[in-house]
Amino acid sequence: MTTATTSTDSTTGSASTTNSASTTGSASTASTASTPGTVSTTGSASTVLPLAGRVAVVTGASSGIGEATARLLAARGAAVALLARRADRLAGHVAGIEAAGGTALAVPADVTDPAAVTAAAERVRAELGRADLLVNNAGLALPDHLGRGGDTWRRMIDVNVGGAFAVIEAFVPDLVAAAAERGHADLVTISSAAADTVLPGFGGYAASKAAVSHLLRNLRAELAPKDVRVTAVEPGAVDTELRDDLGDPALTSAVQEAVAALGPLPTGTDVAELIAFAVTRPRHVSLPRLSLLPAYEV
Ligand SMILES: NC(=O)c1ccc[n+]([C@@H]2O[C@H](COP(=O)([O-])OP(=O)(O)OC[C@H]3O[C@@H](n4cnc5c(N)ncnc54)[C@H](OP(=O)(O)O)[C@@H]3O)[C@@H](O)[C@H]2O)c1
Numbered sequence: 059m060t061t062a063t064t065s066t067d068s069t070t071g072s073a074s075t076t077n078s079a080s081t082t083g084s085a086s087t088a089s090t091a092s093t094p095g096t097v098s099t100t101g102s103a104s105t106v107l108p109l110a111g112r113v114a115v116v117t118g119a120s121s122g123i124g125e126a127t128a129r130l131l132a133a134r135g136a137a138v139a140l141l142a143r144r145a146d147r148l149a150g151h152v153a154g155i156e157a158a159g160g161t162a163l164a165v166p167a168d169v170t171d172p173a174a175v176t177a178a179a180e181r182v183r184a185e186l187g188r189a190d191l192l193v194n195n196a197g198l199a200l201p202d203h204l205g206r207g208g209d210t211w212r213r214m215i216d217v218n219v220g221g222a223f224a225v226i227e228a229f230v231p232d233l234v235a236a237a238a239e240r241g242h243a244d245l246v247t248i249s250s251a252a253a254d255t256v257l258p259g260f261g262g263y264a265a266s267k268a269a270v271s272h273l274l275r276n277l278r279a280e281l282a283p284k285d286v287r288v289t290a291v292e293p294g295a296v297d298t299e300l301r302d303d304l305g306d307p308a309l310t311s312a313v314q315e316a317v318a319a320l321g322p323l324p325t326g327t328d329v330a331e332l333i334a335f336a337v338t339r340p341r342h343v344s345l346p347r348l349s350l351l352p353a354y355e356v
Contacts, residue, residue: 107135108338113187113236115139115179117169117225118196120147122298123248126326127193130334132160136191139182141165141225161186169196169221172228179228190236191337192229194222194247199263199300201309210305211262218266222247222273230286237285244287244337247274248329251294251349259309267292271347278346287344289336294351297323321354 114131118124119140125147132138132155140148140162148164155162163185167174182189197218200210226245233243252264253271271290278288295317304310317323329350336345 110135112136112191113189114191115189116193117141120144123326123329124195127330127333130330137161137186139163139165141167143168170216172224175224175228188232188236189229190243192245194225196221201259202262214262214266219269222270233286234284242285242341246289246333249290249292251292289345291348294355295323297325320352323352
């Protein structure tokens with residue numbers, strides 16, 4: 059069911075009409091936090107969504123953590139652009155979000171193609187408005203095959219590091235402008251517990267995530283004075299498609315067995331809940347580095 063609610067943005071003072079999707083059961087009432095996009099209550103607190111008025115971009119939104127995050131941010135009121143290469147999957151997720159009363163846009167693009175990422179940013183600006191919430195999540199994890207002629211490490215660097223840079227380059231001007239106008243914006247990047255872990259056979263992946271986490275520490279210093287809150291999320295194993303095909307059936311089975319031994323894994327939705335929590339804190343609160351592990355991973 060969709061309920062239209064006219065409210066006042068507590069930051070800009072401008073009236074806006076928002077759609078409240080009650081299908082997910084995840085609508086929450088606005089707190090007293092003065093986060094931009096938070097809509098002040100008008101007496102019907104049950105229909106107020108904490109991300110109403112915000113424009114979110116989620117990369118890697120065709121599956122796993124990105125898909126769950128796009129769905130959750132939309133259910134909490136944000137207009138969400140979903141970016142990844144598999145256009146058919148994105149279209150399906152957009153249809154699902156819209157059917158639940160949310161607003162979403164499919165933006166097929168490869169993050170290793172800076173021109174495509176720039177074009178995607180222009181499209182988001184034209185169709186949804188200036189982004190004030192970026193979830194930089196697209197990535198992949200492959201074994202290195204170092205010394206055996208493989209170059210998967212290069213793909214890891216291209217997608218996980220180069221792609222993250224391209225997306226940040228394309229969207230940071232919008233985040234900074236949104237923060238200047240409304241007082242606040244959020245840049246979230248999905249790194250990994252691998253940023254700090256020794257993973258034999260996956261050194262390229264671990265190194266790429268170490269680069270991302272360190273980039274985020276630097277960006278936080280640069281962007282905090284501009285009111286852009288920077289958050290690195292560093293999950294351990296999550297139940298997604300990431301390990302479904304490591305390019306080597308024997309290795310894929312071995313890795314899947316090792317991960318299964320950890321017991322039940324967090325889901326993409328568990329990570330999405332953490333992201334939604336971080337971006338709805340009051341603006342004087344920053345959660346720069348968030349870890350999320352399977353309960354039995356130590
Ligand atoms: N699952 C875990 O255990 C785990 C743990 C720690 C960190 N992470 C991180 O979480 C992030 C999301 O992964 P996931 O676990 O949700 O796995 P996933 O289901 O495989 O999702 C990966 C996403 O990245 C997108 N992607 C890959 N290459 C891309 C490219 N060149 N351009 C645009 N999009 C691209 C994929 O979409 P298309 O194929 O449609 O392009 C897909 O939507 C990754 O950064 C990963 O490193 C995962």
